[in-house]
Amino acid sequence: MASSSSSSLSRVVVKSSDNNLFVVNKKVASQSQLLKQCIDNMEEKGTNDVILIPLSNVTSNILTLVLEYCEKHADFADDDNNNQELKQWDHEFLKKFDYATLNSLTMAADYMVTKSLLNLCCQFIADSIKDLTVQQIRQIFDIKNDFTPQEEADIKNENAWAFR
Amino acid sequence: MAESKKLSINEVEEEDRLSSLPDAILIDILSRIPIDSAATTSVLSHRWRYLWTSLTHFNLSTDSSSNFTSIIDLILGQLTSPKLAEFRLHLSSPLDFPEHDILESCFRHVLDRSVEKVFIDVRCCFFEEDFWVPVCLFNSQFLVVLELGGKIKVDLDMCGIRDLIQLPKLKKLKMDFLLDVPLWLGPLIRSCPLLEDLDLVFKLDVVDSEIADCVDIFGLNLKTLNIDLESSSKTQRTKMSIDAPKLVNLEIRDCNSHYYFVHDPSALVNAYIDLRMDYDFEEEFEDEEFEDDDYLHLMSKFVRGIYCANILELKLQSRSNIFTYLACVDGRFEITFDDIGLDGWKDLLLSLQYFPNLKHLKVKMLRDPLMEHNNWCPPNYVPDCLASKLRTIQIWGLNETDDDLKLLGYILSNASHLEELWVRVFIKEKCEKAYVLWKECQFCKSLFELPRISSTCEVVFSGSSVTASSNTFKNGNLIFQMSWDD
Numbered sequence: 001m002a003s004s005s006s007s008s009l010s011r012v013v014v015k016s017s018d019n020n021l022f023v024v025n026k027k028v029a030s031q032s033q034l035l036k037q038c039i040d041n042m043e044e045k046g047t048n049d050v051i052l053i054p055l056s057n058v059t060s061n062i063l064t065l066v067l068e069y070c071e072k073h074a075d076f077a078d079d080d081n082n083n084q085e086l087k088q089w090d091h092e093f094l095k096k097f098d099y100a101t102l103n104s105l106t107m108a109a110d111y112m113v114t115k116s117l118l119n120l121c122c123q124f125i126a127d128s129i130k131d132l133t134v135q136q137i138r139q140i141f142d143i144k145n146d147f148t149p150q151e152e153a154d155i156k157n158e159n160a161w162a163f164r
Numbered sequence: 165m166a167e168s169k170k171l172s173i174n175e176v177e178e179e180d181r182l183s184s185l186p187d188a189i190l191i192d193i194l195s196r197i198p199i200d201s202a203a204t205t206s207v208l209s210h211r212w213r214y215l216w217t218s219l220t221h222f223n224l225s226t227d228s229s230s231n232f233t234s235i236i237d238l239i240l241g242q243l244t245s246p247k248l249a250e251f252r253l254h255l256s257s258p259l260d261f262p263e264h265d266i267l268e269s270c271f272r273h274v275l276d277r278s279v280e281k282v283f284i285d286v287r288c289c290f291f292e293e294d295f296w297v298p299v300c301l302f303n304s305q306f307l308v309v310l311e312l313g314g315k316i317k318v319d320l321d322m323c324g325i326r327d328l329i330q331l332p333k334l335k336k337l338k339m340d341f342l343l344d345v346p347l348w349l350g351p352l353i354r355s356c357p358l359l360e361d362l363d364l365v366f367k368l369d370v371v372d373s374e375i376a377d378c379v380d381i382f383g384l385n386l387k388t389l390n391i392d393l394e395s396s397s398k399t400q401r402t403k404m405s406i407d408a409p410k411l412v413n414l415e416i417r418d419c420n421s422h423y424y425f426v427h428d429p430s431a432l433v434n435a436y437i438d439l440r441m442d443y444d445f446e447e448e449f450e451d452e453e454f455e456d457d458d459y460l461h462l463m464s465k466f467v468r469g470i471y472c473a474n475i476l477e478l479k480l481q482s483r484s485n486i487f488t489y490l491a492c493v494d495g496r497f498e499i500t501f502d503d504i505g506l507d508g509w510k511d512l513l514l515s516l517q518y519f520p521n522l523k524h525l526k527v528k529m530l531r532d533p534l535m536e537h538n539n540w541c542p543p544n545y546v547p548d549c550l551a552s553k554l555r556t557i558q559i560w561g562l563n564e565t566d567d568d569l570k571l572l573g574y575i576l577s578n579a580s581h582l583e584e585l586w587v588r589v590f591i592k593e594k595c596e597k598a599y600v601l602w603k604e605c606q607f608c609k610s611l612f613e614l615p616r617i618s619s620t621c622e623v624v625f626s627g628s629s630v631t632a633s634s635n636t637f638k639n640g641n642l643i644f645q646m647s648w649d650d
Contacts, residue, residue, distance in 0.1 A: 161235040
């Protein structure tokens with residue numbers, strides 16, 4: 001329950017790991033369970049100050065993206081999650097990032113407990129790797145192969161059914 | 165504000181990209197791809213070596229089922245989780261089904277992992293074989309969702325097996341499609357006390373199908389019921405009795421079975437009832453006397469039971485005209501009525517008396533009716549809903565005759581709350597284009613000149629070459645859009 005003293009303040013301030021401040025509408029911030037929890041806790045204490053939430057794990061670049069997502073989704077009511085327009089927007093939103101950004105975004109979504117964004121990112125990554133060869137996955141995601149050729153052959157042999 | 169690098173924000177350069185994500189997220193990602201692709205990630209690096217074995221979603225597509233039976237134990241042997249959330253199998257060309265008991269034991273091993281959701285799709289080409297569903301799928305303490313796709317056969321009628329059916333947690337059951345209306349269906353449904361969502365598709369063959377006399381659909385928790393029954397020709401009518409006090413959504417596409425409610429479905433919100441036949445199928449009865457009073461009587465009673473639904477979409481054709489038997493129904497409705505001639509209109513208008521709150525009406529007169537069926541004579545009273553409730557009326561397939569015009573005149577002069585009347589004329593293929601255009605313009609003009617009791621009513625005309633709205637019709641000048649394809 002929002003307490004009466006602070007509910008007049010409709011905005012909170014979120015601080016990124018590199019110390020940039022973002023003024024965020026409460027409704028937008030509530031898309032993140034982490035932020036929502038913080039806001040609820042502060043309001044329970046009945047503070048009159050502006051609520052400041054520091055996020056030690058999210059840089060301002062990534063936070064900007066998460067907030068862009070939250071802002072869009074806050075515009076749609078809860079029952080609107082299957083909205084075609086929103087789905088289209090989600091897809092276009094993720095499409096423009098490279099994998100490094102996508103990774104950081106996924107981590108941020110996990111950390112900030114923005115479940116729908118996390119789901120979206122996981123599905124997006126899954127869709128993009130499902131038809132790739134092992135070599136392609138290594139290349140795209142820059143994964144260093146730390147197996148000896150013999151070890152690699154053994155594993156392939158063990159899971160031969162998967163490498164057909 | 166930090167300067168915004170737009171697309172690439174590299175801050176994990178020193179680490180492997182994907183590998184920087186925590187295990188839980190990587191496993192989440194892997195559980196969204198087919199299990200064989202997931203297993204190949206084991207050679208990426210040491211970090212990835214055993215990640216996939218934590219999967220709780222088993223998703224396998226394979227082109228032969230013998231292949232499936234040979235690898236299933238290999239895979240299960242490596243998966244470390246004692247519980248599987250989901251098992252999804254897609255067999256794309258199951259022409260070489262393994263022995264019954266081999267398949268049965270494979271699925272038994274899968275179910276031993278307390279699977280909650282099972283999706284099996286055995287669908288390929290036209291010549292698909294029957295898929296004999298392992299009966300162990302119908303005896304599981306953990307299953308919550310069971311969806312089966314393909315030409316499904318289940319042998320639950322063997323002695324002793326029916327007693328084994330037990331799905332105490334099942335909430336959703338989908339079978340698309342069954343070749344019979346099997347005797348075990350009713351008992352199966354009864355064995356799922358928590359069932360909320362039931363979706364059944366039948367494709368019956370008059371020669372081979374076994375068709376039960378009656379099916380009891382008994383579900384104290386059933387909220388959504390979907391029945392789609394297709395039959396290659398007229399078969400024995402099954403009596404489907406529905407006993408589902410919590411039913412909210414009902415969708416039926418079936419011109420063959422009788423339906424009836426054991427208790428009135430007082431929680432019903434949406435109902436879609438399509439009792440039309442396929443035209444091909446109907447051809448077979450062209451010459452036959454197809455008087456089926458019992459059927460019409462029972463179905464009108466059934467539709468009457470839906471009086472409390474907020475939305476009823478009823479799709480009928482002249483053969484399934486249950487109106488003559490309807491008493492009073494209430495609610496907001498949309499009715500589609502296929503293939504009636506003008507004399508059918510009188511019946512229809514009279515039976516509208518039974519739908520006093522009807523707001524939207526769609527009528528399709530798709531085929532050229534016989535001449536003797538095409539005379540309009542107005543009913544001797546005006547149905548209440550036409551006079552005070554109907555907002556939109558759509559009519560497909562008029563013939564631009566004078567009688568058609570009289571019918572439209574009757575509607576426009578009586579429907580005082582009408583907001584839109586949408587008329588599409590029957591498209592004639594063999595006529596000269598210029599003649600069609602001239603004829604449509606004439607008809608359109610006469611239509612727009614008809615007196616309207618509802619001053620805000622828009623009349624929209626759509627022909628094969630002319631589209632026009634009464635809103636742009638002034639002083640006898642017709643403005644229309646013309647399409648002139650070659």
